Amino acid sequence: MVEWDGVQETTLALLPPAWSNTHLCFTFNVLITMSNGPPTPPATTPAELQDEARLATTEASMSGAADAAPILQGIPEIYQSALPAMIEAIGRNDYKQLVKIAEHTDCTTPNGRQSSRLLIVAPMVLGHLILDDLTLARYALVRLPDHLLSLPISRALISLVTVTTKRQHAAVYAQATSLQNLVLKADYLDKDLVSMITALLAAFTEHFRLRTFALLSKAYVSLPLSLASTYFSLPSEQIIQVAQEHWWSYDASSEIFTPKAAPRTQSTPKPLKTSSLSTFHFVADSVARLEG
Numbered sequence: 001m002v003e004w005d006g007v008q009e010t011t012l013a014l015l016p017p018a019w020s021n022t023h024l025c026f027t028f029n030v031l032i033t034m035s036n037g038p039p040t041p042p043a044t045t046p047a048e049l050q051d052e053a054r055l056a057t058t059e060a061s062m063s064g065a066a067d068a069a070p071i072l073q074g075i076p077e078i079y080q081s082a083l084p085a086m087i088e089a090i091g092r093n094d095y096k097q098l099v100k101i102a103e104h105t106d107c108t109t110p111n112g113r114q115s116s117r118l119l120i121v122a123p124m125v126l127g128h129l130i131l132d133d134l135t136l137a138r139y140a141l142v143r144l145p146d147h148l149l150s151l152p153i154s155r156a157l158i159s160l161v162t163v164t165t166k167r168q169h170a171a172v173y174a175q176a177t178s179l180q181n182l183v184l185k186a187d188y189l190d191k192d193l194v195s196m197i198t199a200l201l202a203a204f205t206e207h208f209r210l211r212t213f214a215l216l217s218k219a220y221v222s223l224p225l226s227l228a229s230t231y232f233s234l235p236s237e238q239i240i241q242v243a244q245e246h247w248w249s250y251d252a253s254s255e256i257f258t259p260k261a262a263p264r265t266q267s268t269p270k271p272l273k274t275s276s277l278s279t280f281h282f283v284a285d286s287v288a289r290l291e292g
Contacts, residue, residue: 075116075190078109083192086123090199099127099136113145118153119193125157126200130207134165153189156182164208172208173233176201209234213246217259225255 102124128137163171
């Protein structure tokens with residue numbers, strides 16, 4: 001058992017190897033009920049370190065694996081039936097509902113070794129990242145069998161979860177771009193998966209920047225433009241514009257920001273305008289394919 005701030009959690013690595021996917025999903029559902037707790041702490045226990053080592057070893061050892069392996073052929077009916085609800089949840093920006101649907105679908109599928117499982121797991125991982133539920137994102141990957149963890153898309157997700165957990169801001173944006181390029185160039189991937197990942201990556205990047213704005217507003221009394229660029233991975237002109245929309249002041253002569261927390265009397269800051277158009281096209285295209 002692992003205890004974080006007085007809350008006990010069972011890690012997958014502590015479960016008997018013979019346990020079924022149902023048992024694993026029950027444990028995963030217990031973690032979901034705790035997802036509103038404190039920020040994810042670094043791995044410290046032997047079980048957590050073992051999980052991280054497994055993910056890291058998979059990523060490193062399979063770096064030269066063939067990237068053109070056929071993926072997501074012969075999609076089970078249970079996955080196909082879940083797609084409309086998942087697409088609808090993404091279109092509503094309801095990421096809690098997305099991960100709930102994906103989790104239920106993943107847990108009720110008898111055979112979890114087919115590559116089409118990524119049609120459910122990949123959006124689930126990105127949904128958890130958007131919600132900043134980093135432990136749940138990691139466990140969604142940990143419970144995949146090794147042959148699915150070795151696939152390029154899984155390795156890219158592992159990297160994204162890792163750099164997000166470590167709050168390596170520049171690497172987060174770079175890895176999100178890398179995953180986006182991977183799925184856009186992979187003509188062997190299911191088109192619905194490509195559409196979902198595209199929309200979810202845009203939403204994740206937006207939410208990550210918004211959380212960064214909130215954290216920096218509390219952590220800094222002044223911030224150079226050059227340092228802000230590493231946190232947001234945006235052109236200087238766009239950083240200045242967006243920062244001022246978030247109540248930061250900017251001194252052009254010294255190129256220094258003065259971060260300020262949002263006034264309590266003000267409404268929530270406008271989301272960064274990066275994902276609304278891609279989400280619209282995603283929903284329209286996906287619904288057309290499902291109805292066609």
